Amino acid sequence: MAEAARRTRGGGGAARRAERTAVSFETAKYIERNIPNFEILTEEALEIIENNAEIILEEIGVNFPDNPRALARWREAGADVQGERVRIPRGLARELCKTAPSSYVQHARNPDRNVVVGGKSLVLAPVYGPPFVRDMAGGRRYATMEDFRKFVKLGYMSKWLHHSGGTVCEPTDVAVNKRHLDMLHAHMTLSDKPFMGSVTEPSRAQDSVDMCGVLFGEKFVQENTVMTSLININSPMTFDDVMMGALEVYALNNQACIISPFIVGGAMAPVSVAGTLTQVLAETLAGIAYSQLIKPGAPVIMGAFVTSIDMNSGAPTFGTPEAAHITYGAGQLARRLNLPYRSAGSFCGSKLPDAQAAYETANSLNMGLLSGVNFMLHACGWLEGGLVSSFEKFVMDADQLGTLHHLARGIEIDENAQAMDAIREVGPGGHYLGCEHTQSNFKKAFWKSDLLDYKPFETWEDEGARDTQTLASLRVEKMLNDYQQPAMDPAITEALDAFVATRKAAEPDSFM
């Protein structure tokens, strides 16, 4: 069926281009940094951490429970396997990581929206995983598939977002064993940006690969990366068999995975930054090495989702200086492994898209850019420690992502940028508003918000003295009203619909 659908597209670039002419919304190219990274760790500190990570792997080891296949792979590779514990001889994991590519292209169905992950690039993807949503009109509530579709639409229309993401919210009204089908269908049909696959069961990862076969053609999928999916490590040092099963499906099909500890410092890792970085490195070395044991050359991203804890309440905290330290440090460790790096995001602990949310988010977004992150999941929409996808915060954060694009451009120093003629023309006591240099440069000189308020006080007051959340709520409404679905070959739409219907009919609903 997949190949049949593929053939009806005509197979040529012209046909693919025709599909997407109907409506197109502007999307910025993924960020290509023209600024240095912020290097917080000294060479000496890096070497200590790298050495300690090897000690962890060799002497303490990592667990691969309920996974005889993984244990066999490790044994064959030369590790010391006792029960579910895998001890990896010094240097072996790092050596195995060398077959992972330093960067890869993730293809979108609209090739203009392909992204490069690695090197100096930064790809921005929305929030992932919250069971709740919040908006001003409806408050906080369990997320539904209808909410999910709205977030995919907002992501499609967000200029500074390069990626449609994955579980932009958890559609709790659809059966657990079937919601991945609806989620993928939404990403594939409501957006033309790249997306993520399911990881909650190996079979759902296989469904994701198969649906991509329908969308892109099976051969294309085998030869190209069309998904980047999120494989979490159960810190400390435990590799869940379900996640490893999903990783196996993706690696064998040439699809990319983020291999990422999920750490609340002080709970799943030591309370110190250096200790946490050591554990993060040991865990990602083991996980990425394992991906290369499954298939050498499989594209992977070294991930670090790390935050601190409020030791009074036990609540995770976000946008904190300790999280920044870890994010900067892990970026250096990833670069020394020559691997793409995932971290940071619109993290906040606040219940509302208020000042707390924005301080915490801005802290995290800024450190994400400067730490050399290549793939930023959760780049917009995260609220309440990741329990909530917020509609208003989604567009607020998405607007702020524009600042990262402009920051990353660095400082131009050509003759036009030097502006010596303008300075001569204006001279002491003059002004630059009308001068030729200003006229010919102002349009592209400054980042421009599509959301924030700069109006005179009186105008702002006359218009209702609206705060950012209120402006964002109006923007959400307008974007959803303006939304137009990107064109798709009807045969592919039909084939995707049929795939979802067939798979849904194959088993009863489960909400477990």
Add this chain to the structure above:
Amino acid sequence: MAEAARRTRGGGGAARRAERTAVSFETAKYIERNIPNFEILTEEALEIIENNAEIILEEIGVNFPDNPRALARWREAGADVQGERVRIPRGLARELCKTAPSSYVQHARNPDRNVVVGGKSLVLAPVYGPPFVRDMAGGRRYATMEDFRKFVKLGYMSKWLHHSGGTVCEPTDVAVNKRHLDMLHAHMTLSDKPFMGSVTEPSRAQDSVDMCGVLFGEKFVQENTVMTSLININSPMTFDDVMMGALEVYALNNQACIISPFIVGGAMAPVSVAGTLTQVLAETLAGIAYSQLIKPGAPVIMGAFVTSIDMNSGAPTFGTPEAAHITYGAGQLARRLNLPYRSAGSFCGSKLPDAQAAYETANSLNMGLLSGVNFMLHACGWLEGGLVSSFEKFVMDADQLGTLHHLARGIEIDENAQAMDAIREVGPGGHYLGCEHTQSNFKKAFWKSDLLDYKPFETWEDEGARDTQTLASLRVEKMLNDYQQPAMDPAITEALDAFVATRKAAEPDSFM
């Protein structure tokens, strides 16, 4: 009188210590960076900008209007003076800047609160200059002396604020020619942190020096820096005679000045970052060189207050990526001059202490830390493009300043920080909450907010679902209730009161 007052204090350290035992609120030491600066400009770009700045000084020149004394000084130093235009031969300004100290101590009346300005230090001072105040209860209104006193009290009680600042708001209910007396009196008596002097007339600068003579003793003032005051340059390239007169008073009395362009890019400087940096450098070179012509060795700070403009409305914008570029670049230029650097702050364009305000402020605070700023004026409380001092935002920003302290600590890498024993103890699948390393480190491991909310959702909802502004409003109220004036020798209080009364009686009120 000043010396008499001084003598009654007993002259010894014991007496000074006794004065301040009554009540003391914790204040963090000024930040001493243990992290690198973010260096955005290449060596080549820096050299181009430095060369172009010399061209500006030599070929275009700068204006010192209505200031024959300044023109005479420049002529004598070897500049080409035509009318009010001063053209400075290549290299002369940079050479003159060499007598300015690379760092200096500003003394507070409580010596524990002395600050070092320069090198790796970062001193945080509150908002300066707004004619309006805002709080939740009273909305936006003209600032009064009562508001001013409240801000000084909040600054005194803010743990992460090292400096009491200057015009924390403009007390519009006091005559223009007398309000500096009340403002200084408030800083001197309601706080024991270092403060700023008046610059609105040379005579008011002299009053500031004289009042410091009462507070510290005249001899102490002549031998030590007890004020850091703000001298703005009228960009482009114009040095106001009133400001230069105040600078002269301060330099001759060994008191420090920030010499700072005030630039809205596209209006007072070219619309390009490199062009603006060039002009900033030329202006500060000329201003600082002039301070050293007045008195070689006078302590000065190279300032850069630069923001961009919304080219649609003409409104200044804050926390933008272009402002960040300039702040990073100007920091590099200052370090190459071996001078202390002032920039950044809690800048925002928002009318309310909402998410916009917090995004913009966090962007600016983060870049301020990483750009190597030594003196950050406006570090808390700024709202609405600087038109408003916000009570709630003051405490919100002041809380965020804690993140800068922790970020600046860098990453410890000693044996305790490496935490290898903890990692061994816990092992794969365990958790760190109860382990010895966590117990002995958690109290100082993580920055802790005194304001932000991390409570469980249900608790937060039961308590009224309060946003950050509401929490901040309660905190303002509590701080003002808890406030206790730092102890002062009654003879000094009396002498300060008498000084203010005498000076106020000497001339009629003026509101011009």
